[in-house]
Amino acid sequence: MTQPDIHLYTAATMNGYKPVIFLEEAGVPYGLTFIDLSKQEQKAPDYLKLNPNGKIPTIVDRDEGRPIFESGAILWHLANKYGKFLSDDPVARSETLQWLFFQVGHVGPMMGQAMYFQRIAAPNGHEEPFSIKRYVDESRRLLEVLDTRLAGRDFLVDDYSIADMAVYPWARAYPWARVGIDGLANLKGWFDRIDARPAVRKALTIPKAQPAFWGDADESEFLKENAARFASDVKTA
Structure with missing residues (x-):
């Protein structure tokens, strides 16, 4: 089975929800790894190879073969990649x-x-x-x-x-x-x-709802x- 181009590493925080909102709104398939902050998984050596700042979220764009970290940069990357939610004007x-x-x-x-x-x-x-x-x-x-x-x-x-x-x-x-x-x-x-x-309501439950x-x-x-x-x-x- 082909893996989706985008794999998201995130947690249930305000920054963590931002790329989920984009992906759900755009209807883009994505893989998901939940980072457990209570276990300091964001500081694990393998994760630090993707995000040297040891924070969430991070995506791996398999199509481009590289990770992107920082939530604003992720949104910018996704908007340019998929041509959605960022005007050409x-x-x-x-x-x-x-x-x-x-x-x-x-x-x-x-x-x-x-x-x-x-x-x-x-x-x-x-x-x-x-x-x-x-x-x-x-x-x-x-x-x-x-x-x-x-x-x-x-x-x-x-x-x-x-x-x-x-x-x-x-x-x-x-x-x-x-x-x-x-x-x-x-x-x-x-x-x-x-x-x-609807996409926002769904996104705010991924990876975990925090009402x-x-x-x-x-x-x-x-x-x-x-x-x-x-x-x-x-x-x-």
Whole structure:
């Protein structure tokens, strides 16, 4: 049996869902390996040969005989390879990449830190009110930027694109980051439109559903599990 061109190594995280959303939306066959972060499988020697940074996700493009790591670069590669979700129009293409990099450089890092200090550091005995406020406030500011951009628009550029696929898993996880979205009607409408997409709903269950991220489950038990899983990431003096 012929193997699919794309093999994805991922985990159930915001970055980990991004390439799954593309592959499910594009209807591209792919192989899947779940990386168990609690077992530090992302640091295993064989995986580091694919991704020297020891993070997820990574794809192997068998057709080209090479791995690609970093979720933004993966989305860009897949969009170019399959001719989907990235316009050929120079202006729309540029705008799509700008919003893709906006997620990579701002939304992901800021919301990720908001999550870290509240969901990992604090439950492990390292309460940092200044850091929490800093990252929650900056995350809210970034969501306001998105809300402004989405005024009069269905999606971040002209059509649904890799920019939406990149931003959505992070921004939609505002409950897990404990960032309020009161007053952000344009952003809420965008969430509703993407929430309704069958491929997205399926993607958010692969390799494992984490409903607490999206505010769709009681977070108490998952909070304990998540904090314990990443306890070794909490640095002590």
